Amino acid sequence: MSVKKSTIIDVANLAKVGKTSVSRYLNGDFDALSDSIKERISHAIKTLDYRPNQMARSLKRGSSKLIAFVIPDITNPYSIEVMQGLEKACQDHGYTLLVCNTNKSSEREQYYLQLLVSYNVEGVLFHTIKASANSLKHCPFPMVLIDRRVKNFNADIVGLDNIQSSTIATNYLIDAGFEAILFISEAINGISTRLDRVNTFKKLIRAHKNRVGKVIEITEDSHDPAYQLSLEQHIDDFCKTHRGMRKAIVSINGSVTLNTVLALKRLNLVCGKDIGFLSFDDPQWAAIISDGITSIRQPTYQIGYSAFELLLSRINGSKAPAQELLYSGELIIRNSTK
Amino acid sequence: MSVKKSTIIDVANLAKVGKTSVSRYLNGDFDALSDSIKERISHAIKTLDYRPNQMARSLKRGSSKLIAFVIPDITNPYSIEVMQGLEKACQDHGYTLLVCNTNKSSEREQYYLQLLVSYNVEGVLFHTIKASANSLKHCPFPMVLIDRRVKNFNADIVGLDNIQSSTIATNYLIDAGFEAILFISEAINGISTRLDRVNTFKKLIRAHKNRVGKVIEITEDSHDPAYQLSLEQHIDDFCKTHRGMRKAIVSINGSVTLNTVLALKRLNLVCGKDIGFLSFDDPQWAAIISDGITSIRQPTYQIGYSAFELLLSRINGSKAPAQELLYSGELIIRNSTK
DNA sequence: CTGTTAGCGCATTCAA
DNA sequence: TTGAATGCGCTAACAG
Numbered sequence: 180m181s182v183k184k185s186t187i188i189d190v191a192n193l194a195k196v197g198k199t200s201v202s203r204y205l206n207g208d209f210d211a212l213s214d215s216i217k218e219r220i221s222h223a224i225k226t227l228d229y230r231p232n233q234m235a236r237s238l239k240r241g242s243s244k245l246i247a248f249v250i251p252d253i254t255n256p257y258s259i260e261v262m263q264g265l266e267k268a269c270q271d272h273g274y275t276l277l278v279c280n281t282n283k284s285s286e287r288e289q290y291y292l293q294l295l296v297s298y299n300v301e302g303v304l305f306h307t308i309k310a311s312a313n314s315l316k317h318c319p320f321p322m323v324l325i326d327r328r329v330k331n332f333n334a335d336i337v338g339l340d341n342i343q344s345s346t347i348a349t350n351y352l353i354d355a356g357f358e359a360i361l362f363i364s365e366a367i368n369g370i371s372t373r374l375d376r377v378n379t380f381k382k383l384i385r386a387h388k389n390r391v392g393k394v395i396e397i398t399e400d401s402h403d404p405a406y407q408l409s410l411e412q413h414i415d416d417f418c419k420t421h422r423g424m425r426k427a428i429v430s431i432n433g434s435v436t437l438n439t440v441l442a443l444k445r446l447n448l449v450c451g452k453d454i455g456f457l458s459f460d461d462p463q464w465a466a467i468i469s470d471g472i473t474s475i476r477q478p479t480y481q482i483g484y485s486a487f488e489l490l491l492s493r494i495n496g497s498k499a500p501a502q503e504l505l506y507s508g509e510l511i512i513r514n515s516t517k
Numbered sequence: 518m519s520v521k522k523s524t525i526i527d528v529a530n531l532a533k534v535g536k537t538s539v540s541r542y543l544n545g546d547f548d549a550l551s552d553s554i555k556e557r558i559s560h561a562i563k564t565l566d567y568r569p570n571q572m573a574r575s576l577k578r579g580s581s582k583l584i585a586f587v588i589p590d591i592t593n594p595y596s597i598e599v600m601q602g603l604e605k606a607c608q609d610h611g612y613t614l615l616v617c618n619t620n621k622s623s624e625r626e627q628y629y630l631q632l633l634v635s636y637n638v639e640g641v642l643f644h645t646i647k648a649s650a651n652s653l654k655h656c657p658f659p660m661v662l663i664d665r666r667v668k669n670f671n672a673d674i675v676g677l678d679n680i681q682s683s684t685i686a687t688n689y690l691i692d693a694g695f696e697a698i699l700f701i702s703e704a705i706n707g708i709s710t711r712l713d714r715v716n717t718f719k720k721l722i723r724a725h726k727n728r729v730g731k732v733i734e735i736t737e738d739s740h741d742p743a744y745q746l747s748l749e750q751h752i753d754d755f756c757k758t759h760r761g762m763r764k765a766i767v768s769i770n771g772s773v774t775l776n777t778v779l780a781l782k783r784l785n786l787v788c789g790k791d792i793g794f795l796s797f798d799d800p801q802w803a804a805i806i807s808d809g810i811t812s813i814r815q816p817t818y819q820i821g822y823s824a825f826e827l828l829l830s831r832i833n834g835s836k837a838p839a840q841e842l843l844y845s846g847e848l849i850i851r852n853s854t855k
Numbered sequence: 856c857t858g859t860t861a862g863c864g865c866a867t868t869c870a871a
Numbered sequence: 872t873t874g875a876a877t878g879c880g881c882t883a884a885c886a887g
Contacts, residue, residue, distance in 0.1 A: 183657075184634070184657055228655070230631055230634045230635050231635060232576070232635060232637065233635040233636045233637070234572045234575040234576045234581065234636065234637050235576050237572040238570070238572045238573050238576055243572065253597060253600060253601060253604070254597065254601070259591060259592065259597065262591060262618075263591060263592070263618070266591070266618050270625075275615070275632060275636070276615075276616065277613070277615060277616075278614065278615075278616040280600075280601070280604050287608075293568055294613060296522070296568045297568045297569060297570060297571040298571045298572065298613070299570065299571070299572050317566070319521075319522055437801060437802065437805070440805055441804070441805060444805070463775060464775065464802040464805075464806065466779070467775070467778055467779060467782070467802075467806055468802065468805055468806055
C-alpha cells in the first residue's frame with residue numbers, strides 16, 4: 180500500500196547521473212543524452228517504478244496538463260456524450276480531464292471556477308446556464324463554451340447549429356402535414372440554445388398561413404410534482420384547443436422528451452397516432468420508446484473533440500478572433516411522426 | 518484573460534506582514550494571529566483576488582485534496598449515478614473529483630493508475646473489469662472498490678448485495694408463475710457481480726422442480742451487429758424450446774435491457790404479454806419502455822456517497838480490516854411481469 | 856554531452 | 872504573536 184514514492188533524485192543516484200539528465204530523459208530530450216546514460220536512466224526508472232510528480236512539474240513550469248469540463252448536470256446524456264469526445268481528445272494530447280458538476284447552481288459554478296484557478300488548470304470547457312460574463316472575464320485561463328453562448332462574453336463556442344436544426348425540424352413537421360404544433364421548452368432564461376430553437380420555430384410557423392404554433396416553457400425541476408402536472412395540463416389544453424387538426428409536439432431536449440412521453444401516456448395519447456412527436460436530442464432509448472421517436476441528433480462526440488482542439492490552440496497562445504464552430508443537426512425520422 | 522496570478526508574497530507585501538502569517542491565515546490558524554493582521558490579510562486577499570496555489574500546497578505537504586473515480590464506461594448510467602453521490606461527498610469534504618474513463622481497456626486502466634500517482638491523488642474509487650490484483654497492490658494510495666471485487670485483492674468494497682437482489686428477483690418471478698426463465702448476462706469473465714447474480718439465479722431455479730432456467734452470455738460490444746443477431750437468436754431458441762410454458766427474461770443490466778427490448782420488438786414479442794421481463798438496474802426509461810419494466814433498483818447515490826466516506830477514513834489512516842458495504846436492491850414491479 | 860544551481864508557491868520548523 | 876529560513880520535486884538557465 181504505502182510504498183514511499185521515489186523522486187528524481189533517487190533515479191539520478193541509482194543511475195549514477197545528475198538529476199538534470201533524468202529530467203532531460205523524462206522530457207524526451209534524448210538528443211542531449213548518451214546511449215549509456217539513457218540506458219542507465221531507463222533501467223533505474225523501471226526498478227524504482229518511478230513516476231514524475233506532476234505537482235512539482237506544474238509548480239515549476241506553470242503548466243499542469245489539466246483541463247476542466249464544467250457542466251450543469253451530469254445526468255444529462257448530452258454532456259456525457261460530449262465528455263467522451265473530450266476525454267479522447269485529452270488523452271490524445273496528454274491532458275487529463277477534471278469534471279466539475281455544478282448541479283445548475285451558480286454558486287457551485289463560482290466555487291469550481293475558483294478551485295480550477297487553484298489547480299493551475301490550463302483551460303476550461305464550459306457548459307453553463309447562468310454564468311455571467313463578469314465572473315468569467317478575469318479567469319486566468321482560456322475558455323471554450325460548449326453549446327451555449329454567454330451574453331457579453333466573447334469566447335470560442337462549439338455546438339449545434341440550432342437555427343439550422345430547428346429549421347429542418349419545423350419544416351419537416353409542416354411538410355408532413357401537421358397543422359398545430361406545440362413546442363415544449365424548459366425555462367428559456369436567456370439561454371442561447373433555447374432561444375435559437377424557439378425563435379426559429381416561431382418564425383417558420385408564422386410564415387405558414389394555415390398552421391398554428393405554440394411555445395410553452397416548463398420549470399426545470401422534473402422531480403417537482405408540479406412539473407408533471409403542468410406538463411399534462413398544457414398538452415391537454417393544447418389538444419382541446421386544436422381539436423380536429425393534425426397535432427404534433429416538439430420537445431426541446433432529451434429530458435423533456437422523457438417527461439412528455441410519460442405525460443402523453445397518462446393522457447392516453449399514442450405517439451404517432453393521436454399526436455406527432457419530434458425530439459431535440461437523440462438518446463439511446465429514442466429508438467424504442469413509443470415505437471420510435473423522430474429526433475434531431477447532434478454530433479456530440481465530435482463537438483467534444485473539436486472543443487478540446489479549439490481550447491488547445493488557445494492554450495498554445497492563439498490570438499485568433501473568437502470562433503463559432505457549429506455543427507448541423509441530423510433529422511432521424513421514426514414512427515412518432517408517421 | 519491572462520491576469521497574472523498573485524502569490525502568497527503579493528498578499529504578504531500588500532498586507533505588510535510576513536508570508537508565514539498569510540499561510541497561517543489560509544490554514545485557519547486564527548488563534549495565532551492578531552486581529553489587526555487578520556484584517557489586513559483578509560483585505561489584501563480580496564483586493565488581489567488571491568487563490569492559494571494547490572500545486573504548491575500539494576507539493577509541500579503531500580496531500581493534493583484530489584481523489585479519482587476510475588470507471589470502465591462513462592456511458593453507463595450506473596456509474597454516473599454513483600458519481601453524483603461521490604461528487605456531493607467530495608464537495609462536502611473539500612475534495613475534488615478526477616474522473617477517469619477507461620473505456621473498458623486494461624491499458625487505459627494502467628495508464629490512469631500511473632497518472633494518478635503523478636498527481637498525488639490521495640485515494641481512488643475503482644469500478645473495474647479487468648484489473649488484476651498485482652497492478653493494484655503497489656499503488657501508493659488507498660483504494661475502495663465499487664460494485665465489483667478484484668480477485669486476490671483485499672480492499673474495501675461498496676456495492677449492491679447481489680445475492681439478495683438476485684434472490685428477490687428470481688423468487689418473485691417464480692412466485693409470479695413463470696415457468697421458464699432466461700437469464701441474459703454479459704460475458705461473465707470472472708466479474709463478481711455477474712457471478713453472484715447468475716449463480717444465485719441458477720441455485721434457486723434448481724431448487725424448484727417444475728421450473729427451468731437458462732443462462733446465456735452475450736458479448737460486450739453492443740455495436741457489433743453480431744451482438745443483436747445472437748441476442749435475437751437466443752431468445753427465439755428459448756421460446757421455441759419452451760413452447761407452452763410461461764416464459765420470462767431477466768437481463769443483467771441496463772444496457773442489456775435496452776438491447777433485449779429491441780430484440781423482442783423485432784421478434785414481435787410483447788413484454789408482459791408474450792413474455793415476462795425483469796431488469797437489473799432501473800434506468801429512468803425503465804418506467805416507460807414496453808409499458809414499464811419490472812426492475813431491481815440500486816441505491817446508487819448512496820453507494821457513491823458511502824464509498825467516499827470509506828475512502829476518506831482510509832486516507833485519514835484507518836487500519837481497520839477491509840470492509841464490505843453491501844446495499845439491498847429494491848424490486849420495482851411494473852407491467853412487464855404482469 | 857553533463858552536472859550545478861536557482862527558484863516555482865507554499866507550509867513548517869525555529870528563533871525572536 | 873510574528874517572521875526568516877528551509878525544502879517539497881522538478882525544470883531551466885548556465886557552466887564545464
